[in-house]
Amino acid sequence: MDxxxxxxxxxGGQYIPETLMNAVIELEEAYNHYKDDEIFQNELTELLNNxxxxxxxxxxxxxxxxxLEGAKIYLKREDLxxxxxxxxxxxxxxxxxxxxxxxxxxxAETGAGQHGVATATAAALLDMECVVFMGEExxxxxxxxxxxxxxxxxxxIPVTSGTATLKDAVSEAMREWTSRIDDTHYCxxxxxxxxxxxxxxxxxxxxxxxxxxxxxxxxxxxxxxxVIACVGGGSNAIGSFYNFIDDKDVRLIGCEAAGRGIDxxxxxxxxxxxxxxxxxxxxxxxxQDDEGQIAPVYSISAGLDxxxxxxxxxxxxxxxxxxxxxxxxxxAVEAFEFLSRTEGIIPAIESSHAVAYAMKLAPxxxxxxxxxxxxxxxxxxxxxxxxxxxxxxxxx
Amino acid sequence: xxxxxxxxxxKKAFIPFITCGDPDIETTKKLxxxxxxxxADLVELGIPFSDPTAEGPTIQGANLRALNGGINKxxxxxxxxxxxxxxxxxxPLVFMTYANVVFSYGAERFFxxxxxxxxxxxxxxxxxxxxxxxxxxxxxxxGIDLISLVAPTSAGRIAMIAKEAKGFIYIVSxxxxxxxxxxxxxxxASIVRxxxxxxxVPCAIGFGISTPxxxxxxxxxxxxxxxxxxxVKIVEKYGRDSxxxxxxxxxxxxxxxx
Numbered sequence: 001m002d003x004x005x006x007x008x009x010x011x012g013g014q015y016i017p018e019t020l021m022n023a024v025i026e027l028e029e030a031y032n033h034y035k036d037d038e039i040f041q042n043e044l045t046e047l048l049n050n051x052x053x054x055x056x057x058x059x060x061x062x063x064x065x066x067x068l069e070g071a072k073i074y075l076k077r078e079d080l081x082x083x084x085x086x087x088x089x090x091x092x093x094x095x096x097x098x099x100x101x102x103x104x105x106x107x108a109e110t111g112a113g114q115h116g117v118a119t120a121t122a123a124a125l126l127d128m129e130c131v132v133f134m135g136e137e138x139x140x141x142x143x144x145x146x147x148x149x150x151x152x153x154x155x156x157i158p159v160t161s162g163t164a165t166l167k168d169a170v171s172e173a174m175r176e177w178t179s180r181i182d183d184t185h186y187c188x189x190x191x192x193x194x195x196x197x198x199x200x201x202x203x204x205x206x207x208x209x210x211x212x213x214x215x216x217x218x219x220x221x222x223x224x225x226x227v228i229a230c231v232g233g234g235s236n237a238i239g240s241f242y243n244f245i246d247d248k249d250v251r252l253i254g255c256e257a258a259g260r261g262i263d264x265x266x267x268x269x270x271x272x273x274x275x276x277x278x279x280x281x282x283x284x285x286x287x288q289d290d291e292g293q294i295a296p297v298y299s300i301s302a303g304l305d306x307x308x309x310x311x312x313x314x315x316x317x318x319x320x321x322x323x324x325x326x327x328x329x330x331x332a333v334e335a336f337e338f339l340s341r342t343e344g345i346i347p348a349i350e351s352s353h354a355v356a357y358a359m360k361l362a363p364x365x366x367x368x369x370x371x372x373x374x375x376x377x378x379x380x381x382x383x384x385x386x387x388x389x390x391x392x393x394x395x396x
Numbered sequence: 397x398x399x400x401x402x403x404x405x406x407k408k409a410f411i412p413f414i415t416c417g418d419p420d421i422e423t424t425k426k427l428x429x430x431x432x433x434x435x436a437d438l439v440e441l442g443i444p445f446s447d448p449t450a451e452g453p454t455i456q457g458a459n460l461r462a463l464n465g466g467i468n469k470x471x472x473x474x475x476x477x478x479x480x481x482x483x484x485x486x487x488p489l490v491f492m493t494y495a496n497v498v499f500s501y502g503a504e505r506f507f508x509x510x511x512x513x514x515x516x517x518x519x520x521x522x523x524x525x526x527x528x529x530x531x532x533x534x535x536x537x538x539g540i541d542l543i544s545l546v547a548p549t550s551a552g553r554i555a556m557i558a559k560e561a562k563g564f565i566y567i568v569s570x571x572x573x574x575x576x577x578x579x580x581x582x583x584x585a586s587i588v589r590x591x592x593x594x595x596x597v598p599c600a601i602g603f604g605i606s607t608p609x610x611x612x613x614x615x616x617x618x619x620x621x622x623x624x625x626x627x628v629k630i631v632e633k634y635g636r637d638s639x640x641x642x643x644x645x646x647x648x649x650x651x652x653x654x
Contacts, residue, residue: 005526013527014524014527015495015523015527016522016524017449017450017521017522017524018521018524018547018550018553018557018568019547019549019550019568019572020549021524021525021526021547021549021550022549022551022552022553161453162446167447171447171449175449175450175452175572178571178572178573179571179572181549275500276499277496277500278494278495278499278522278530279447279496280449281522286496288500291469291497291501292445292496292497292498292499292500293445293446293463294447294496
């Protein structure tokens with residue numbers, strides 16, 4: 001599906017300053033070498049299994065299934081990974097790759113802070129320097145993760161430009177990379193940006209769907225009817241979808257953050273409300289105005305609060321292979337609370353968007369149907385923000 | 397022949413950059429006229445973008461001020477049209493903006509408009525050699541030069557870029573984003589040498605140049621110098637009253653390299 005110029009249909013490409021071209025070419029060459037290198041893959045598998053706690057469980061949510069009176073629901077427990085989210089899968093891969101390339105310093109952007117924490121963790125483990133760019137707005141929403149990164153030895157730089165959220169953190173990380181390339185790898189956190197990042201990040205996250213497939217075949221003896229995941233840039237979603245793309249009977253459903261609704265300006269549902277454009281190194285769909293200015297998007301979830309979407313998702317949407325549905329703040333918060341009560345699992349507010357859509361879909365399906373929801377991360381980081389959403393003045 | 401070449405005829409070119417609409421489009425127009433009067437050989441006009449990833453804080457700030465002031469492409473196009481028809485500005489003018497600004501307007505419509513109003517070239521810092529096919533055929537069909545950039549990290553790519561370059565080649569003096577620098581450490585002379593071996597398209601150096609001394613050094617190594625942030629800083633400081641100090645700055649820089 002992807003060709004060597006990094007295109008997914010019309011999407012993707014390398015729309016970046018000339019200053020970075022040799023860096024991404026070097027990265028692509030290194031990745032193409034190491035992805036087939038047995039020693040590299042063994043080292044990575046060792047880290048994933050013994051450090052990050054893979055494989056993550058596929059848990060049959062019996063109570064949730066009973067409550068919703070429809071399809072059987074399984075939860076892919078990426079929240080149980082070390083550092084509490086799927087982000088570690090990609091970070092361990094990229095950090096190891098960077099180390100092999102002779103880089104000594106990792107820079108990263110982060111929204112909710114999960115990717116920043118994962119990068120800071122890998123940097124600590126592999127003896128690398130780490131600098132994380134985070135929108136100032138997000139450093140307030142996710143103060144605990146900021147301290148966590150500092151505890152791990154990373155420097156956190158609050159970004160005040162633009163809307164001071166995830167898109168500005170990406171812009172600032174790109175600016176930093178253009179000024180310091182020799183010793184620095186930009187550890188991009190999602191399936192976005194210039195080629196080869198969308199492919200590298202997808203490959204490192206594809207372990208999610210590889211495991212789901214093995215696990216569901218073992219317990220159910222067949223493939224699921226639907227796989228549901230939340231989509232910001234789209235890394236946990238592409239990881240959950242990838243090994244099912246050729247299995248046409250498996251519905252792939254990405255849940256976008258609709259914020260206060262897709263009929264308002266306070267939304268981050270890119271595929272549902274955006275237009276084709278060129279930004280952050282890629283051609284894809286972006287929330288933007290008629291002048292091509294990138295829109296100041298909004299979602300309760302800092303991790304989904306991004307005006308673009310990865311090029312492979314844009315392509316899966318174009319060809320109708322995956323469906324992308326909007327989920328509002330209200331729906332996500334209700335799902336956050338519902339899963340906590342029914343299963344004793346507090347999902348990240350990002351993952352709660354996927355849970356919310358499953359709560360709509362499951363009751364419409366027969367009881368012999370199977371749904372897998374990827375719980376991309378744990379919700380501890382969101383507890384104080386949800387309390388405030390419900391009018392309780394709790395601060396971390 | 398590209399009209400841009402005229403800016404480099406028998407002299408070192410001085411190329412100032414300003415962000416359109418900062419602080420307002422009327423001032424931008426006065427600034428262009430004043431800069432031309434004081435020796436500018438080509439003017440780079442920035443069309444603001446919400447997220448200018450190649451810019452440092454100074455020009456980011458200018459983009460933000462211009463957008464908050466309600467600037468849009470039609471106002472900028474009108475200003476250029478008036479500069480050409482009413483004010484008799486005849487030196488080459490190029491737009492500097494980002495790929496999405498062109499793409500969202502419709503590339504065909506954008507370059508057609510450029511031709512109609514009298515724009516000679518377009519610089520898109522997020523459109524490297526590998527992606528220039530996105531707009532190249534359309535820009536050529538309207539006679540607009542898509543300007544290529546060469547960076548300190550372009551080793552092994554300079555010949556390839558130079559061979560297909562149009563108008564002039566923008567040599568990025570330093571790593572990082574736009575903004576003034578106390579020293580430029582890149583060996584620009586060796587970059588220029590490879591450029592000259594592969595094309596007769598002129599080359600100018602930009603990024604980080606703010607003093608006449610730096611300008612002289614860079615002009616000696618190439619065919620001209622581009623100065624952006626240093627001028628935008630004056631505009632930021634004096635706002636609508638920046639026309640005279642900007643004119644003086646351009647005069648000093650042009651005199652230094654002449």
